Each structure stands twice: as C-alpha cells, then as structure tokens.
Amino acid sequence: MASSCMQLCQRSIGLLGAKTVGITLQYSTQVQPWSAVFRTSSKILTGPAFISGNRYTLHMKQRWRQGVCYYSDSHANHLTNDVKDAEESSGTDSLMPLQNQNSQFEDVMPSTESQMALALDAPSHPSALEEICDEEAVRISVSTDLPPASFSLRDYVDKSETLSKLVQLGVNLWKLEQRPNVGTMLLKLDFKTDVAPRLLFLKEIGVEDSRLGHIVSENPFILTEDLENLRTRVNYLRSKKFSSESVASMVSRAPYLLNFSVKRLDNRLAFYQKQLGLSAENTRNVLARLPRLLCGSLEPIKETLKVCKIELGFKENEIQHIVIAIPKVLTANKKKLTQIFDYVHNTMKVPHHLIVKFPQVFNSSYLCVKERHLFLQYLGKDQFDPNQPNYISLQRLVSLPDDAFCTEVALATLEDFYLFQKTL
Known part of the structure; x- marks a missing residue:
C-alpha cells in the first residue's frame, strides 16, 4: 500500500514537471512622483519552485494594488477582493485565478490610467524656489489688500491713498505710529472726504502749505474734528480781536488750539487776564506770541507765578513786565x-x-x-x-x-x- 502511494506521487510530480507553466504579470504605474514596472519572467515551475513563484506573484499583485488604491479609491475594494480570491485559490489551481485576475487588471487599468492622466494634467502651484523668466514675472499679479497687521505705518504707505498723500505733505509717520490707536485712525480715514476738506480749511484761514505737515504730525486728531466746530472756534478768536494773521500763526505754532471748545478758550483768556492783571490788548499780545498757553494745563502757570512772587520776590507790576517781555517765563522750569x-x-x-x-x-x-x-x-x-x-x-x-x-x-x-x- 505504501509503495503504491509513492508511485502515485512520483507520477504526479512527473506530470507537473512535464508541463510548462508560463506566468507573466506586467503592469506599469506612471503616476508622479514614482513609476515602477514589475515583471515576472516565464519559468518552468516544478514542485516547490512553483509554490515560491506563486507567492512572488501574489506579492507583486499586492504592491500593485497598493499603488493603484493610492490614486483611485473607487476601485480599492474591487481590487482587494480580487487579490483575496487569488490567495484563497492558490492552494488548488493557481493558473485560472491568475489569468482571470490578469484580465480583471486589464479591465481596471484603463480607467485608472485615465484618472492618473487627469491628475497629471491638473494645474499645480509652482515652487517658490523655481526659476521663472522675466515675462512670467511681469504677469504675476500681486494682491493690493492692506496687510492684516503691522508695527509700522511704512507697510501701508504704498497701498493707502491717505498715508501716501500725508507723506507728500511732510507728515512724520514715525511719530504718529508711536502713539496708540493713531495709525488705525489714519488708515480708516478717506483722503477725499475726511482729510482734504480739513486741509483746505487750514489753508483758508491763512496757514502756510509748509506748516500743514507739522500740524498733522503734532495733532492728527484735527483730521477728525467737525468742520463746523473748527469754523466756530476760529470765528470766536477773531471776535476777541485776534487778527487773521495772528490766528493763522497761533494755529501753526499750537496745533491743538482748534481742538478746544469755545467755552474752554474763553475760560483760558479770562484766566490769564485776571491772574496777570493785564489789559485785553496785552493779554492778546502775550497769547498770540505764545499760543500754547491756551492748550496746556493751568496749574503749572499758577505755580510759576507763585515762585516769581514768593521765592524770587518780584512785585506784581514787575511780574507783568517780565511776562510781557518774555512770555516763555510762564512755561519755564521752576x-x-x-x-x-x-x-x-x-x-x-x-x-x-x-x-x-x-x-x-x-x-x-x-x-x-x-x-x-x-x-x-x-x-x-x-x-x-x-x-x-x-x-x-x-x-x-x-x-x-x-x-x-x-x-x-x-x-x-x-x-x-x-x-x-x-x-x-
């Protein structure tokens, strides 16, 4: 019985050895960034060599399936099921499933290759390190939107009409950007509707063109003042018999003057006339020569007058003479x-x-x-x-x-x- 079994096995091996099994599996994937071609040459498989060749073929099919599934999710399940069927049938008859699977691959490949071709034809963003010619560089369009955030107004000058015009007038933006919220305020202003009317108003009252940049640099908030309020304050100063030339000079040398209300200006005029004991004409003379007296705090002025009277020992009429001759004494360091x-x-x-x-x-x-x-x-x-x-x-x-x-x-x-x- 044992000898007969051995004879049957030998006859089976001989039959298998007599047959030439040609197994060819070739496919190509040409999808960027890698391309690979796997090929198994035709071999005569006998006995154990047949089994190892079958495993090698299955390994190649699995790698092909992974490459295709990377680019086509729609066929992933289909290919996976095919390979699983091939693995299950490899123990009985490996030739038919391989041929069927090859035909299935051939059916799948055209649609997959078309999808890969579409992916290759799709426009891609150029690399920042890629060299381009001058013509392409000219055709590149740059966004004109304002930067979302910056620590300097310099980044906005080329894109903001308001800032570019103010720079032409001689405004020192480096001074303004150091003050909180001023830069944001300037960017929100429209030159034609907000800035230009107020600059024209300053020119109307006699301010020289060369002083416009200085006024805005010192007092950018004048660009947000109501025009009617500005006219009212100028008319008040003229009603107090300040000449038009004096008003223009006062605004040029004290840019914050027109930011104060009429009531505050009136109180300041009355304070200096009362504290110094001067006539209306001498009071106007002192304030016209040093207009920042109307803008600053009054407490330092009171202390200076006390120092001159108590510590230095000057009489009231002597203080009046000193102030009329040198108004700057009122703001001098004690x-x-x-x-x-x-x-x-x-x-x-x-x-x-x-x-x-x-x-x-x-x-x-x-x-x-x-x-x-x-x-x-x-x-x-x-x-x-x-x-x-x-x-x-x-x-x-x-x-x-x-x-x-x-x-x-x-x-x-x-x-x-x-x-x-x-x-x-």
Whole structure:
C-alpha cells in the first residue's frame, strides 16, 4: 500500500514537471512622483519552485494594488477582493485565478490610467524656489489688500491713498505710529472726504502749505474734528480781536488750539487776564506770541507765578513786565528760574529792578551766565552797577554770541575764553 502511494506521487510530480507553466504579470504605474514596472519572467515551475513563484506573484499583485488604491479609491475594494480570491485559490489551481485576475487588471487599468492622466494634467502651484523668466514675472499679479497687521505705518504707505498723500505733505509717520490707536485712525480715514476738506480749511484761514505737515504730525486728531466746530472756534478768536494773521500763526505754532471748545478758550483768556492783571490788548499780545498757553494745563502757570512772587520776590507790576517781555517765563522750569535768579541776584549782586529791565537773562542757560561772569571776574571787568564806570548790562552779557562777547565786552580773544572754560 505504501509503495503504491509513492508511485502515485512520483507520477504526479512527473506530470507537473512535464508541463510548462508560463506566468507573466506586467503592469506599469506612471503616476508622479514614482513609476515602477514589475515583471515576472516565464519559468518552468516544478514542485516547490512553483509554490515560491506563486507567492512572488501574489506579492507583486499586492504592491500593485497598493499603488493603484493610492490614486483611485473607487476601485480599492474591487481590487482587494480580487487579490483575496487569488490567495484563497492558490492552494488548488493557481493558473485560472491568475489569468482571470490578469484580465480583471486589464479591465481596471484603463480607467485608472485615465484618472492618473487627469491628475497629471491638473494645474499645480509652482515652487517658490523655481526659476521663472522675466515675462512670467511681469504677469504675476500681486494682491493690493492692506496687510492684516503691522508695527509700522511704512507697510501701508504704498497701498493707502491717505498715508501716501500725508507723506507728500511732510507728515512724520514715525511719530504718529508711536502713539496708540493713531495709525488705525489714519488708515480708516478717506483722503477725499475726511482729510482734504480739513486741509483746505487750514489753508483758508491763512496757514502756510509748509506748516500743514507739522500740524498733522503734532495733532492728527484735527483730521477728525467737525468742520463746523473748527469754523466756530476760529470765528470766536477773531471776535476777541485776534487778527487773521495772528490766528493763522497761533494755529501753526499750537496745533491743538482748534481742538478746544469755545467755552474752554474763553475760560483760558479770562484766566490769564485776571491772574496777570493785564489789559485785553496785552493779554492778546502775550497769547498770540505764545499760543500754547491756551492748550496746556493751568496749574503749572499758577505755580510759576507763585515762585516769581514768593521765592524770587518780584512785585506784581514787575511780574507783568517780565511776562510781557518774555512770555516763555510762564512755561519755564521752576528750578531753572530759581537757579539763574539766585546766581544773578546773590552772586553777581544785580538788584531786582535791573533783572526786570533785562528779563532775557531767564531765557539763557545757567552755565552760559556763570561762565561769562567768571571770565569777566578773572579779567577784573565784572561791573554790573549802572552807576559805576565800565558798566556791563545783563542784555549784553547773555544776548551776544561768544566771539562778539569776547571782542566787545571782555576785550579778549575767543581762544582765551575757550582756554578759560577748560579750567572750570
């Protein structure tokens, strides 16, 4: 019985060995970015070699299925079922399922290749590193939308008509962008409807073109003020007998002036007239020469007047004379005022009435007064009493430049003065 079984097995192997089994599986996938061709050459399979060849063929079919399913989801389930059927039938008769499966692949391939061709024909975005010719570079369209966010108004100048026109007027955008919310406000303004009418109004009241950029740089909020309110405030100043030239000059040198209401302007005028005890004409004269007195806080002005009266010892009429001559004294630093007064009055021995006669000394620097006085003292020419010979007034002491002071007052050379300064 055993010998007969062995004979049957040998006869079966001989029959299988006599047959030539040609198995060819060829397919190609040409889908970017990879392309591959897998081919199994025809072999004569006998015994164990047949089994290994069948496994190799199944392995190739699985790889092909993975490549096709990557690009075509519609055939994924169909191909998977075919390969599973081939694997299940490989143990009995592997030739028929392979041929059927090859025919099924041939049926599937045309539709898959057409889909791949469509994918290849679809337009793709060029790489940022890809070189292009000049003609293509010219045809590239750039979006003109404003940047969503930026820390500088410089990024918006080329795309905002308002900012570009303001730059042409001489507006310092680097100053405005440092102030909170000003940049956003300017970007929201329309040049023709918001900016141009107010600039034309400033020109109508006499402001020079060269001062428009300075006004907007210092006070951009004037571009959001109502035109009727601006006209009302200008008319009020004119009703107080400020000339048209004075109003234009005041607006140019104090850009925030027209941002204040008529009531506030009226209160400021009354305050200075009452505190200084000046006439209406002298009050207008002081405010026209220093219009920022109407814009700032009144508390520092009150303190300065107290310092002049209590600490420096000036009388009310002397303070009036000083303010009319030098309105800037009202806004001067209190420490500077006391320092200069102390040196002039206590060191140089100049009395109050002479200081009132030449109040320009408060406009000069403390170092300048000290150096020139010590130089005159070194030369023996520090004479500040008008009743004595070789009298030197405070005006000549502080108002002349260095070269004129040396030749006309000190009667020395400029080099001598510079050498003396190095010894201090």
